Structures are given as C-alpha cells and as structure tokens.
Amino acid sequence: MNSSNAAAGTLRQVGHFVDGRPLPGSSGRYGHVFNPSLGVATAQVAMASRAEVVAAVDSAARALPAWASTSPLTRARVMFRFKELVERHADELSLLIASEHGKVLSDARGSLQRGLECVEFACGIPHLLKGEFSDNVATGIDLYSMRQPLGVVAGITPFNFPAMVPMWMFPIAIAAGNTFILKPSEKDPGCPMRLAELMLEAGAPPGVLNVVNGDKEAVDALLDDSRVRAVSFVGSTPIARYIYVRCAEQGKRVQALGGAKNHLIVMPDADIDLTVDALMGAAYGSAGERCMAISVAVPVTERTASELVEALTPRVRALKVGSSIDAASEMGPLVTGEHRDKVRSYIDIGEQEGARVVVDGRNHVVAGHENGFFLGGTLLDRVTASMRVYREEIFGPVLAVVHANSFDEALALPSEHEFGNGVSIFTRNGDVARNFTQKVEVGMVGINVPIPVPLSFHTFGGWKASLFGDTNQHGPEGVRFYTRIKTVTSRWREGVAPGPQFGMPIMK
Ligand code: NAD
Numbered sequence: 001m002n003s004s005n006a007a008a009g010t011l012r013q014v015g016h017f018v019d020g021r022p023l024p025g026s027s028g029r030y031g032h033v034f035n036p037s038l039g040v041a042t043a044q045v046a047m048a049s050r051a052e053v054v055a056a057v058d059s060a061a062r063a064l065p066a067w068a069s070t071s072p073l074t075r076a077r078v079m080f081r082f083k084e085l086v087e088r089h090a091d092e093l094s095l096l097i098a099s100e101h102g103k104v105l106s107d108a109r110g111s112l113q114r115g116l117e118c119v120e121f122a123c124g125i126p127h128l129l130k131g132e133f134s135d136n137v138a139t140g141i142d143l144y145s146m147r148q149p150l151g152v153v154a155g156i157t158p159f160n161f162p163a164m165v166p167m168w169m170f171p172i173a174i175a176a177g178n179t180f181i182l183k184p185s186e187k188d189p190g191c192p193m194r195l196a197e198l199m200l201e202a203g204a205p206p207g208v209l210n211v212v213n214g215d216k217e218a219v220d221a222l223l224d225d226s227r228v229r230a231v232s233f234v235g236s237t238p239i240a241r242y243i244y245v246r247c248a249e250q251g252k253r254v255q256a257l258g259g260a261k262n263h264l265i266v267m268p269d270a271d272i273d274l275t276v277d278a279l280m281g282a283a284y285g286s287a288g289e290r291c292m293a294i295s296v297a298v299p300v301t302e303r304t305a306s307e308l309v310e311a312l313t314p315r316v317r318a319l320k321v322g323s324s325i326d327a328a329s330e331m332g333p334l335v336t337g338e339h340r341d342k343v344r345s346y347i348d349i350g351e352q353e354g355a356r357v358v359v360d361g362r363n364h365v366v367a368g369h370e371n372g373f374f375l376g377g378t379l380l381d382r383v384t385a386s387m388r389v390y391r392e393e394i395f396g397p398v399l400a401v402v403h404a405n406s407f408d409e410a411l412a413l414p415s416e417h418e419f420g421n422g423v424s425i426f427t428r429n430g431d432v433a434r435n436f437t438q439k440v441e442v443g444m445v446g447i448n449v450p451i452p453v454p455l456s457f458h459t460f461g462g463w464k465a466s467l468f469g470d471t472n473q474h475g476p477e478g479v480r481f482y483t484r485i486k487t488v489t490s491r492w493r494e495g496v497a498p499g500p501q502f503g504m505p506i507m508k
Contacts, residue, residue: 012043014189016052016213017196019059020206027052031186031215036102036333037323039371043100045189048214053181053221056210060152060179061227063207068149068177072126075175082171082202083119086112089198093191097162098324100188102333102373103286105325115167117456118474122171128479129176141491147483149177150229150253154222156243157192158235159185159335160289160395166192168460169232170209172478174199182211183222187335189213223247230482232473233257234291236393237419237465244468255469255481257461259393260421263296263414264450265436267407267427268304274448275426276311282424282450283399284319284331284377288343291466292422292444292451295394296383297401298410305403309358309381316359316399319377322366333366333373334396340373343396347378350389350400355380361397385413393419407432415441421462424450443467 014033015024025046033043048056067075086093090112097108131146155169162184170180184192192211199209212218222228223246230253233243237258247254264282266275282294297312299305324332334340344362351357361376375397383390383400390400404410414423424446425436433447443462446452454460454475461472471481 011041014043014045014193014213016046016048016056017193017209017211018052018056019210020200022193023052025052025213033100033186033188033190034336034373035099036335036373037099037325037369039333039337039369039373043190045186045213047186048212048218048221050217050221053212053214053218054225056181056212057152057222057225057227059207059210060181063205064151064179067174067179067205067208068151070177072129072175072177075177076123076125078199078203079119079123079125079171079175082199082204083116083123085198085202086116086119086195089194093163093194095325096190096194097188098332100190101159101162101289102324102335103289104329104332105327107286108324111161111164114453114456115161115164118167118478119171121456121474122175125172125175128476129483137489141489143487143489145485145487147176147479148486150482150484151178152181152227153178153230153232153482154181154183154228156183156219156222156231156233156235157185159187160286160291162188162191163195165234166195168234168473168478170199172474173232173482174204174208176479176482178482179208180210181222181228182209183214183218184211186213186215219243223250223252226250229253231256232481234473240468241465253481255461255467255471255473257291257467257473258465259395259419260291260293260462260466261296261390261393261417261419262292262294262422262424263298263417264294265404265410265414265423265425265427266297266299266304266308267425267429267432268301269428270304270426271428272307272311275308276315278424278426278448278450279312279399280315280319284316284397287331287334287375288397289335289395290451292453294424294450295398295400296390296413297399298404298413299401300404300407300410302403302405305401309379309401312379312399313358316377316379321364321374321376323369323372331377331397333369334375335373337373339395340375343375343394343398346389346392346394346396347380347398350380350383350387350398353387353389355383355387355389355400391418407436411436411439415439418465419462420464421466422446422452424452443472
C-alpha cells in the first residue's frame with residue numbers, strides 16, 4: 001500500500017463514516033486502493049488521525065445510552081432489516097469485494113453469505129440474551145443473572161474478507177446493545193463503508209456503527225481510548241499478539257485472531273479424486289488468501305504422495321486464472337503488487353531450500369491484464385518441516401506437499417506447528433478420523449471437508465499462535481465476548497425484618 005501526502009487527484013475518495021454520515025478524511029494522509037485485476041489504483045483512502053478516531057468514539061459513546069436501553073427485540077428488528085438490505089444489494093457488494101480484493105465474484109458472493117449468516121444469528125438476540133433465574137434460593141430470596149452490553153467496542157479487520165469478518169463482529173455486538181467502531185483493512189474499505197450505510201438505512205441510529213479507515217495510528221488511538229471496552233481483532237499473528245498485549249495491559253477485553261498454516265492429511269485409503277478436488281478449491285480458491293486455506297498437503301506413505309502429486313499437477317496447471325469479474329475465472333489476482341511480490345519471493349525461497357517446484361506460477365501472465373497482480377497456482381513437492389515455506393504463512397496460491405511415513409508423523413506436523421487454525425483429514429476409516437480429531441492440536445477440524453469453517457451458531461477460532469484470548473468469534477462465544485454478566489440476589493418479602501446479621505449470609 002502506497003501512503004502519501006499527495007493531493008486527492010482524480011481517484012475515488014474514501015473517507016470515514018461517523019455519526020451516521022460520510023466524513024472526508026482530514027489528516028492529509030492517504031493510502032491507495034487498487035483494482036488488482038487491472039493493477040491500477042482506483043481510490044484513495046483516508047488514514048484517520050488520532051483526533052478523527054476520538055471523534056468516532058465520541059459519537060459511539062453518545063449513541064450508547066439510548067441504544068443499550070432499547071429492547072433486544074427492537075435491535076433484532078434492525079438486524080432483520082439489515083439482512084434484507086444486504087441481500088438486496090448483494091450484487092453491488094460482491095462486485096465491490098471482487099474489484100478491491102481480487103477474489104472472483106462467486107467467491108465474493110459466498111463470503112458475503114457467510115457474513116449474512118452471522119446477521120441471521122444476531123436476529124435471535126432476544127433468545128440469546130435470556131439470563132438465568134433461580135426461584136426462592138432461600139425463603140423469599142430469588143437469584144438471577146443477566147447479560148448486559150459492555151459499551152463502546154471496536155473491531156479491527158483484515159483485507160481478505162472485507163464483508164465477512166466485520167460481519168462476524170458488529171451484528172452480534174450491536175444486537176447485544178453495544179455501539180461499534182470498525183477499523184477495516186485500508187486495502188479494501190469500499191464494502192465495509194457500504195455496510196455502515198446499510199445499517200443506518202436499516203434503522204441503527206447514528207453513532208451505533210462508525211467506520212474509521214486508517215493504519216497503525218488509527219488502531220493505536222482505538223486501543224488507547226479508555227472508553228473502548230473491548231477489541232476484536234482478526235489479522236496476522238504479529239499484529240494479533242501486539243493487539244492482545246496492549247489491550248490486556250489496559251484491562252480491555254480482547255480476542256485477537258492471527259495467521260494460519262492449515263494442513264490436509266491424505267491417508268492411504270482416501271479417495272484421491274475427491275481429495276484433489278478438495279485441495280484445488282481449498283489451496284487456490286481466493287488465491288490462497290484465506291485464513292482457512294489449505295497450504296500444506298500431507299500424504300501418508302510414498303505411494304499416496306506419488307498418486308497425489310501426479311493427480312494434482314495437471315489440475316494446478318489447468319487452473320483458470322483471470323480477472324475477478326470474469327465468470328470463467330477460478331482464481332483471481334493477489335490483493336496488491338506488494339503482496340504478489342512477497343508470495344513470489346516465497347517460491348524462490350522454497351526452491352533455494354530444496355523443494356521441488358512442480359508447477360511454477362511465478363511468471364503467469366493473464367492476456368489483456370498484463371499489469372494485474374497475478375500469480376499462477378504453484379505446487380511445491382518434497383517440502384520439509386524445517387523449511388521457511390513450511391514454517392511461515394505465505395498467504396498465496398502455493399501448496400506445499402510434505403511427505404509422512406505414518407499416521408503418527410502426519411498427526412505431529414499440524415500439532416507441532418506454531419499455528420493451529422484449521423486442519424483436515426481425508427480418509428475412509430472412522431477410527432483413524434476419530435483418533436485424529438481427538439489428538440490434533442488445532443482449533444477447527446475437518447473430516448473429508450477441506451475448509452472446516454463453522455457456521456455462525458457455532459464459534460470460529462484457532463489454537464496456539466492463531467488466536468490470542470479466551471473467546472472465539474461469533475456463536476455463543478460471540479455473545480459472551482460482547483456482554484458481561486450481572487447477578488442479582490433479591491428479597492421481596494412483605495413485613496419481615498430479619499434484623500442485623502454479622503455472620504456470612506447462608507441460605508435457609
Ligand atoms: P494485517 O495484520 O496486516 O492487518 C490486519 C489489520 O491490522 C488491518 O486493519 C490493518 O490496518 C491493521 N494493522 C496492520 N499493521 C498494524 C500495526 N502495525 N499496528 C496496528 N494495526 C495494524 O493482516 P492482513 O494482511 O490484512 O490480513 C491477512 C492476515 O489475516 C493473514 O495472516 C491471515 O491468516 C489473517 N486472518 C486470520 C483469520 C482468522 O480467523 N484467524 C481470518 C482472516 C485473516
């Protein structure tokens with residue numbers, strides 16, 4: 001991302017969305033938003049200053065008392081209207097995602113749908129906020145607990161899901177009675193800005209959802225504002241760790257989801273055609289820019305490895321790489337030229353480390369889109385656990401094949417890896433699948449399913465360096481994250497004066 005103090009020029013301008021209206025940026029700092037299929041900058045996004053973030057927190061704090069005291073049913077009805085509006089604008093939003101991120105339109109539409117599922121979950125907030133009640137725990141005494149909103153909360157999101165990841169967060173937070181500040185990725189801010197406009201149209205009062213665009217300066221301003229009670233972060237591991245530590249120091253509630261290196265174990269009894277189909281979508285869909293992408297295939301036994309690599313090779317070569325808005329494309333470009341170059345450099349590193357480059361996507365050119373940020377699908381065989389291409393997250397269309405001689409060796413690879421987001425096993429043997437599921441040190445597991453992303457009414461989160469904090473995203477954990485529990489002991493008994501009691505109260 002190029003940042004500059006340059007004048008606005010002719011590019012579309014993306015500012016902030018504060019207090020129910022668009023707010024042009026005033027910091028004088030901008031970044032570029034690209035159309036990755038064309039390789040040209042299409043918009044200039046404002047980088048918020050500390051003062052602009054404070055104005056957004058002011059707005060959220062002003063909106064909080066009235067919003068927190070509306071009934072959960074009223075808030076659910078806003079979510080129902082928001083869901084309808086997003087559905088009505090799905091084509092426009094998908095096109096925005098495809099043209100700023102680079103994922104193909106069908107994938108953009110699918111990611112929007114996965115976000116909408118969280119809105120549907122949030123529509124159930126009256127039920128989700130029901131507390132607990134114990135009648136007559138002692139004579140005339142009732143005990144109950146309720147979940148109350150935290151206040152002003154913030155979400156900081158990555159480039160790879162500009163609709164879905166923000167929708168993991170703000171629908172549940174807002175339905176639970178909080179007001180929200182979203183700091184989306186500066187690489188593709190168009191869709192999050194439209195979502196904020198649609199929330200206003202759905203009936204969320206000004207200030208309930210604010211969007212500030214920006215970089216580290218905006219993030220730090222959110223982390224340092226004592227009125228921001230909780231921070232939900234999704235992005236790379238170094239930043240997740242930083243957010244977690246800085247929030248924890250200040251006593252803020254925090255969930256910080258980081259990077260991934262997801263393995264797919266191929267047992268000797270796996271159906272190879274099914275496995276290859278699964279790997280094609282999971283490794284190369286969205287150009288590998290998914291936190292649940294499969295980036296490592298682990299065939300068990302040399303025979304399985306040869307069969308797998310032989311079946312994969314022609315499929316990777318035949319991958320249709322093209323513009324994100326071309327219906328024939330199976331894979332679009334990388335998000336920026338900078339990121340494309342970083343992914344390409346990893347293929348160089350893999351080659352230098354001794355991996356066999358079976359399919360080389362480094363010099364892939366898409367006719368008519370010569371300046372686009374494209375790479376072809378890449379297949380690296382004979383990768384070993386000590387190589388950087390195995391240890392580090394590449395976040396691109398590069399699949400590494402690591403050979404294992406036994407189930408135990410295969411189980412150890414994801415279990416001992418720094419990251420623990422997702423993992424998958426392909427087998428026909430139920431005992432093997434169950435054993436693997438029980439033992440593997442990873443947060444989300446797929447059995448004959450390549451991208452095991454849980455639905456909105458379950459929760460999403462990895463282990464180890466893939467998540468810092470105690471609660472996952474969405475589902476019941478999302479409700480717990482955005483609320484705090486209050487427990488009340490009450491006596492309503494007419495005409496009884498118990499008199500002073502100096503011992504520890506006990507229930508009779
Ligand atoms: P990133 O960490 O670079 O950026 C994420 C957010 O942090 C952005 O809003 C960005 O503006 C902000 N940020 C960047 N540098 C910062 C700094 N120094 N200080 C404070 N804030 C900063 O991540 P990305 O490149 O946008 O997204 C890709 C990463 O996100 C990958 O590592 C991917 O695995 C991860 N991801 C994880 C999940 C998950 O659920 N675990 C989901 C999606 C993406």
